[in-house]
Amino acid sequence: MKTLAMHISNGIIDGPVAAVFAAFALAALTLCVLRGRRDLDDRLAPMAGLVAAFIFAVQMLNFPIFMGAVSGHLLGGALAAILVGPWVGALCVAVVLIVQSLVFGDGGVAMLGLNITNMAIIGTAAGYLLVALLLRVLPRTPTGLAVTGFVASVVSVVAASQGFILQYWLGGATDVGTSGLGALAGTMAGVHLLIGVGEGLITATTVVTVAKVRPDLVYALRGLRPAPAFPVPTTAEAH
């Protein structure tokens, strides 16, 4: 029986292209550490560990789409970006992918740079761009935050899936031709649109729950004018 695999397996993308993306991922994660350190204080550090652990757990929960023939699972970029910010958020997803590859045999070790680029870098960046945009125009209510989490997740997941298409265009091991690549791009986008809906529901539920319990722990709500529904996202609250 085939073992459960959720990420890019060995042999799918050529070695040299995988190596280039490994170098890119390393550079991007280094930048995330440098910028993320500004956000990482004594309070955010354990919270970020929890976000990584939570994403690991929810990634195990494949939910059925297409009436059950195909499954999808959380990628987590948008969720992490909302809860701990884009820099630390990307690192959270990367930690999950590294643990999955090195310990659980999911996603080839040689393919780690590709997987990190798609889900940790592209997924989190796309998600955060949407969050930054939407939280400016939407009301700061549970509904506003839920819509933000949902839309950011859908865009994040589809963007991550197209990162794979770029990689496959550069170094796909099986030559599928231009039309085949277009078809693959369409299939990936369509499936991941549906997965994004599932991810959006999970993300919206999670961030609204955290915002109700501890609004000060939601990174995306920091510095925003406090709304009645989510009071005190300021530093003074800590006392």
Add this chain to the structure above:
Amino acid sequence: MRRSRMFLLGGLLVALVLAGVVSNFASSHPDGLDSSLRAGCTFDADDNITGGSCPALREQAHELETGPLAGYGVRGIDNPYLSTGLSGVIGVLLTFAVGGGVFWLARRRTRNGADATAAPTGTTATTDPTGATATAARD
């Protein structure tokens, strides 16, 4: 800070239940990526490729496929529910330890010199100074 610690414990508990119990009810169908890569090939009941052409044809074995937790199961435990659940619990704790550890080491030390010298390592570090010093420094 007590409330932060309670929140962490609560969050970890939710993650442990999801990975340890709910994971057994997850769909075992190929995920979005996998199914896209399999389009064009035919498969037998054991999921081996029997014909056609698709990107999944070139898939190779994982470097660490014989690891003790490979494939989200614990090697040597025959009960599938126990095997999946236990691997999930280990995974959550491991991810929290690795992630939390890295973030704790990389965190911005407070300007208060006393705090920076008390470079915390080990288990007490993740639980102890969460609130007091940070709060003091922030003021």
